[in-house]
Amino acid sequence: MASADLRDELTCSICLNIYTDPVTLPCGHSFCRTCIGDVLDTQEASGVYKCPECRAESQERPALVKNRKLRNIAENIRSTHPEQEEAGIPCTYCDSPVPAAKTCLHCEDAACICVYCMAGEHRGHQVETLNEASEKKKEKLRNILQKLTSQREEAEKRVQNLEELRRQVQGNAAGVTERVTALIRDIRKQLEALEKRVLSEISRQEEQVSPPSLRSNPAAGNKEGGAVQEDGNCLTRTGIRQRRLLCGSDLSDLTLRPSWDCDRITRRHRVPEASDMLLDVNTASDMLLDVNTASDMLLDVNTASDMLLDVNTAGRYVSVSEDLKTVSGSGINQGRPETPERFQVYPQVLSSRSFSSGRHYWEVEGSESGEWGVGMTYPSIERRGGQSLIGENNKSWGLEKIYNKVYYMRHDSKLTQLPHSFSCCRFGIFLDYEAGRLSFYELCDPIRHLHTFTAAFTEPLHAGFGVYEDNTWVRI
Structure with a gap:
């Protein structure tokens, strides 16, 4: 020391x-x-x-x-x-x-x-002192390290979000690709069948217009034609031609005699008029328009997979599943409070989501038995009285199943029965709000267009569902 x-x-x-x-x-x-x-x-x-x-x-x-x-x-x-x-x-x-x-x-x-x-x-x-300076430097480095750590975590979250988005895009792309492939395959089948039908009908009508005597013996036809020409007092050449094509006269049914008597010209079979001959061609054009509509349905469309039912609009005898995806008819009063937005007469319910722009598509499935309906409606639809039925007013449009395999399109109290029978109970609904189109499709094999409503929509549109008998159901 x-x-x-x-x-x-x-x-x-x-x-x-x-x-x-x-x-x-x-x-x-x-x-x-x-x-x-x-x-x-x-x-x-x-x-x-x-x-x-x-x-x-x-x-x-x-x-x-x-x-x-x-x-x-x-x-x-x-x-x-x-x-x-x-x-x-x-x-x-x-x-x-x-x-x-x-x-x-x-x-x-x-x-x-x-x-x-x-x-x-x-x-x-x-x-x-050195210690003080060192501590200050360390504090600055700790702050910088903390910021860098936070930025790294944020970057990792963004990478995860991008990966999730990539997976979703891939899944959506795969779904669209499958739907487009199925649609193109169905279009090809329909076009081939349509071609066969049109050509067959043209051949049939050609056979019907040409008399058998002219087809088997052209010389006899020329001779009979000369006789017809000689008797100009009864029929002119133009008049005969018009009667054959428009009045339905068949050359095989005419009795040709040296003295032609107009009163003896009889008509046994009617030759189709030009408008009848074009009927199937017009039908083919309608089918092609339906194909175009189905093709447009797949382009720039938002799939409403998150659509849910709004329990606050459900009628008293309507049962709604816990996942808000299925509505079914029930003979038991559900005991819901009476509110202005609830349907009081018909067992119906609306979706919680509405559409006021864009193009949207969703699918529904209904029970094979019983009466039920699906469609679109304005939020201002009546909730009491007969006008509250979906399709029974000018504020709603719907597809309604009344009897087994019998379907109607309903709008503004007008019913249009669909002519063909159905092979399944799954339907696709396509809404183009700006274009004013609401289309319904049967999702069978092949996909079949049922009906398209056209209107100038003035309010947001809710999906509507009705179950008009017990034990009937509709699922989104």
Whole structure:
């Protein structure tokens, strides 16, 4: 302990090492000659000299008195206790390797300095210890690391969202591809069948128009034609031709005699008129229009897969499933409170979602037995009385199953029975709001267009569902 105290007394307060050639100032403080000399040199420009320890001032450069006794003691200590190198950051301004005592943060140098530099060139600068500077740097690094960590987590979330979106797009693309492929296959089948029907009908009508006698014996036909031409008093050439084509006369049914008698011309079979011959062609055009409608249905369409039933509109004898996807008729009063939006007479329910723009498609399935209906309706539809039935007013349009396999289209109190029977109870509904089209399709094999309503929609449209007998059901 005594040796440590003695070593501290023999340490220069500038270089923090044992004195080397110690000298003493008039104030009595001792320093290494080199150390105090450098300090006095830096103070010379200011004209005031100060002691680094007691800050005693002098207008003239103080004389340095050699302290021999202190030098001897210092050399003795140095020889018996070799000096150990100090660890730490060296001072960047000292010539000898002196450890830095403080670091400067507020000057342009931003360097580590020792006590000697604090009294010299960096006098008056605001400084702090290495530990303080280190803690501040660590705090800044922690903040930066926290921000980077947060940004990385956000980036990972975005990557996950993009992956999920990619999977959804792939799934939707696969579904659309399958539907388009099935539609094109059905179109091809329908076109082939349509071609056969039209060509067969043309051949049949051609056979019906041409008399068998002319087909089997053209010469006889020419002879009979001459006889017809000779009797111009009864029929002109133009009149005969018109009667054959438009009045339905068949050459095979005419009795040709030397004296032509108009009263004996009889008609046994009617030859189809030109308008009748075009009937199947028009039907073919209608089928092609239906194909175009089905094709448009697959382009730029929002699939309403999230459609749910609104229990607040369900009638008292309507049962709604927990997933809000199925409605069924029930003979038991469900005990729902009477509200303005609830159907009071008919067992019907609306969807919670409405459509006021765009193109939308969804599918429904109904029970094979019983009476039920599906369609679209304005939210302003009546909830009481006979006008509250879907399709019985000008605010709703619907497909209604009345008897087994018998279907009607209903709008504004007008019923249109669909002519053909049905092979399944699954239907697709396509809404083009801006174009004013509401189409219904039977989802059998092949897909068949049933009916399209056209209107200028003026309100948002809700999907409507009705179950008019017990144990009947409709599922979205």
